[in-house]
Amino acid sequence: MPIKLGEASYKERIQSGIENDFMRGAVSSAQGRFRSGRLKAAEELGNWEDWRTRGEEIRTHTLENIDFYLQQLSDEVSKRGGKVFFAETAEEANEYINNVVKEKEAKKVVKSKSMVTEEIGLNEALEEAGSEVIETDLGEWILQMDEDPPSHIVTPALHKNKEQIRETFASKKGYKNSDMPEELATFAREQLRKEFLSADVGITGCNFAVTESGAITFVTNEGNARLVTSLPDTQISVMGMERLAPTWEDMEVLVSLLTRAAVGQKLTSYVTAITGTRLEDEVDGPEEYHLVIVDNGRSKILGTEFQSALHCIRCAACINVCPVYRHVGGHSYNSVYPGPIGAVLTPLLDGYDDHKELPYASTLCAACTDACPVKIPLHEQLIRHREIIVEREKKSPKSEQMMMEGFAQWASHPAAYKLSARMARTSLKPWTKDEIIKNGPGPLKGWTDVRDFPAPSKQSFRSWFKSRQKKERGQ
Amino acid sequence: MSIQNRDSFLQNVANHLGRPRKTEQVERSSFTVAPQWEVFKDHTQDELADELEAHCKVIHTTCKRTTVSELPHVLWETVKGYDGKSVIASDDKRNDAFGVTSFYKELEEQGVEFQLWNPSDGHYNMEFAERADVGITFSDITLAESGTVTLFNNSGNGRAISLLPRTYIAIIPKSTLVPRMTQAAKHIHDANQDGHPVSSCVSFITGPSNSADIEMNLIVGVHGPVEVTYIIVE
Numbered sequence A: 001m002p003i004k005l006g007e008a009s010y011k012e013r014i015q016s017g018i019e020n021d022f023m024r025g026a027v028s029s030a031q032g033r034f035r036s037g038r039l040k041a042a043e044e045l046g047n048w049e050d051w052r053t054r055g056e057e058i059r060t061h062t063l064e065n066i067d068f069y070l071q072q073l074s075d076e077v078s079k080r081g082g083k084v085f086f087a088e089t090a091e092e093a094n095e096y097i098n099n100v101v102k103e104k105e106a107k108k109v110v111k112s113k114s115m116v117t118e119e120i121g122l123n124e125a126l127e128e129a130g131s132e133v134i135e136t137d138l139g140e141w142i143l144q145m146d147e148d149p150p151s152h153i154v155t156p157a158l159h160k161n162k163e164q165i166r167e168t169f170a171s172k173k174g175y176k177n178s179d180m181p182e183e184l185a186t187f188a189r190e191q192l193r194k195e196f197l198s199a200d201v202g203i204t205g206c207n208f209a210v211t212e213s214g215a216i217t218f219v220t221n222e223g224n225a226r227l228v229t230s231l232p233d234t235q236i237s238v239m240g241m242e243r244l245a246p247t248w249e250d251m252e253v254l255v256s257l258l259t260r261a262a263v264g265q266k267l268t269s270y271v272t273a274i275t276g277t278r279l280e281d282e283v284d285g286p287e288e289y290h291l292v293i294v295d296n297g298r299s300k301i302l303g304t305e306f307q308s309a310l311h312c313i314r315c316a317a318c319i320n321v322c323p324v325y326r327h328v329g330g331h332s333y334n335s336v337y338p339g340p341i342g343a344v345l346t347p348l349l350d351g352y353d354d355h356k357e358l359p360y361a362s363t364l365c366a367a368c369t370d371a372c373p374v375k376i377p378l379h380e381q382l383i384r385h386r387e388i389i390v391e392r393e394k395k396s397p398k399s400e401q402m403m404m405e406g407f408a409q410w411a412s413h414p415a416a417y418k419l420s421a422r423m424a425r426t427s428l429k430p431w432t433k434d435e436i437i438k439n440g441p442g443p444l445k446g447w448t449d450v451r452d453f454p455a456p457s458k459q460s461f462r463s464w465f466k467s468r469q470k471k472e473r474g475q
Numbered sequence B: 001m002s003i004q005n006r007d008s009f010l011q012n013v014a015n016h017l018g019r020p021r022k023t024e025q026v027e028r029s030s031f032t033v034a035p036q037w038e039v040f041k042d043h044t045q046d047e048l049a050d051e052l053e054a055h056c057k058v059i060h061t062t063c064k065r066t067t068v069s070e071l072p073h074v075l076w077e078t079v080k081g082y083d084g085k086s087v088i089a090s091d092d093k094r095n096d097a098f099g100v101t102s103f104y105k106e107l108e109e110q111g112v113e114f115q116l117w118n119p120s121d122g123h124y125n126m127e128f129a130e131r132a133d134v135g136i137t138f139s140d141i142t143l144a145e146s147g148t149v150t151l152f153n154n155s156g157n158g159r160a161i162s163l164l165p166r167t168y169i170a171i172i173p174k175s176t177l178v179p180r181m182t183q184a185a186k187h188i189h190d191a192n193q194d195g196h197p198v199s200s201c202v203s204f205i206t207g208p209s210n211s212a213d214i215e216m217n218l219i220v221g222v223h224g225p226v227e228v229t230y231i232i233v234e
């Protein structure tokens, strides 16, 4: 399944994540900055809890009626000259897109960042069929040159430093200037402009599809999604089937939640809503438009206790507050969806077999749940996963048996959820020495071998996390 | 066939939800909260203009305020400041009323290469925009809270004008100011309900393009314009 990034085991991935010193530093400083941006924006917004409630209400209603809204969306897009393809599987989606590209005899395809195309392995599928695919988001472009998978939803090249980027530009594109970020970006702009102007097909993801009028919206800062949707004559948008907003007013609320929770901005530089093909007398925008709606395991989640995981608006706020992510980095999750939401979603989309460790990549401190702008009970869902793995699937590896028993026990006492931070401390006790965990069981070991991981303090993990941030800032 | 695989796909979705497929417009239960309508609820146009101006600092955007009669002068200063040797602008019905049409003539007389977006020139518009120093459009709805100009792109206002040139100038009639995106969304929703289909591209633009993809340093000016000026016109 393409949702998996590679064959290295979870433990190996954690190991290499921890040994990559720059990455850990970059991840934690990014987390801190994203997080404080989010808190600031939430504060400015005033009644943040009301916003979250509104977001949750919109998402709940939408998912409960998703069949109607998908029907409405496809009708509206088709009225505006677009073609709509419903793909049950990744393979069906890739095949359809490949056929469009073939029919157009397109040689060059430009793309803007999209998790769903990553999830279905579209680039590989296109390349196998002989097309040249260019990622145009700065971070993705850098990764593509190095054939590296993204490590963070919002800033995918978080694990690379500017010297490494300069190296890449120099060896792959003959770049001669310094490693100043501005110079690197200017070079990328020049290189990518050529690609945009000569591309035959543009492919984007979709942040929200407004079903009442068939508008597909993109939320970006760089402007590449605008270029992708303005210049090539053929355009394809690929969306996970749950990415819907029934009305413009719903979309507006979700976009406000997304930009604030993701990057602490009131709005990103560009929110662009495109509807079908360009009109008769217009000269830019696509003359042929395709919308590909992807299931790929999502429908299995509907009607289950995990349905609210599909409410996710991909803001990465849960990732930015996650103390585990902070230590192991994005690649350790072995999924295109990292962090707490990745730990919830990946086993649902791709089965437990290859991802059974993921629900353990959490301290159950509930910081993710508190951060989520649409109130997905992430840590409770992680507990449910653990329970399912332990109780139903009986697949627990020996070394983790003890931890799992502990977790299963908590999960069977709903009141214990609230006490999870305190419980975590108790459960980790046997390996705790002076409040520092030396050798935890299972996945914990991967990082405690290299670096001491502080145990959840007596107060709670969250306040520990805060005081640690303060310490880092030298306060 | 413009819609493929829909029925089996949606039937499967309904099956998982454990109920028959819904094909009729669904009822919306009312929301319990509406915080988005609280922002700048009682602001006057002048107060909204102040908010916009204040927020421009956050979004790396120059903000100028002027009157209709002074607008050509302010535009000229801004174009000169951007070292504008080539300018592309939208063919907007407000161009005459705001004295912008004569300003564009003046530009050409001053030796600035100028293109008014013109569908009959086809692809040439985009080529021009790609090498232009400055793109100029009006804002259709302006969001004070976020410092955002909203463009309903159409045959006279190509998407490329605000995107491809090195710099971008938005002319903001004060009357276009609203508190936030909420009002713009409602406008589009209402128009759609009244049978006015939404334009093929609605662009909400907030300052210059930027990226934090290299070591989390903010780089202003990536794929889109590097510098942006808003001119609020009384």
Ligand code: SF4
Pocket (backbone or CB within 6 Å): A261, A311, A312, A313, A314, A315, A316, A317, A318, A319, A341, A368, A371, A372, A373, A374, A375, A376, A378
């Ligand atoms: S689960 Fe919530 S916090 Fe995490 S990415 Fe999704 S919406 Fe954001």
